[in-house]
Amino acid sequence: MGRLEFEVTARRVDAHGSEARCKEAVIALDTDLAGNPGAFNPAELLLAALSACIIKGIERVVPILKFSLRDVRVHVHGVRRDVPPRMESIAYEIVIDTDEPDRRLDLLHDNVKKFGTVFNTVSPGTTLTGTLRRKQPCA
Structure with a gap:
């Protein structure tokens, strides 16, 4: 490898x-x-690294999947525990501005979870949960 x-x-x-x-x-x-x-701060850097990993993972698979999108936003929330000091949980939300069908959004999210370096480094050591959803059109 x-x-x-x-x-x-x-x-x-x-x-x-x-x-x-x-x-x-x-x-x-x-x-x-x-x-x-x-x-x-160090915890925010970890969350920023996870956000960058998610976006880079999306950029990597967009041409492979021929996935069409206009924008990607990632919001990450971490909860730190004091004793022992560690990131107890991390929750993320990925918002994609796209016209792709829901099944393709699921495929994109699966690829982010499967092939993200930082994602797969953080995942075993913390409770990592998240969603990928379509951006809602402006009313």
């Missing part, structure tokens, strides 16, 4: 934050004990 390798470098900027770098991208990290509203 093929393998991909990834590298990220992080550094402390000051007592209020840090930054992570990968390729040409920089992400502000909330490492301030009091919190930093201008950066992602």
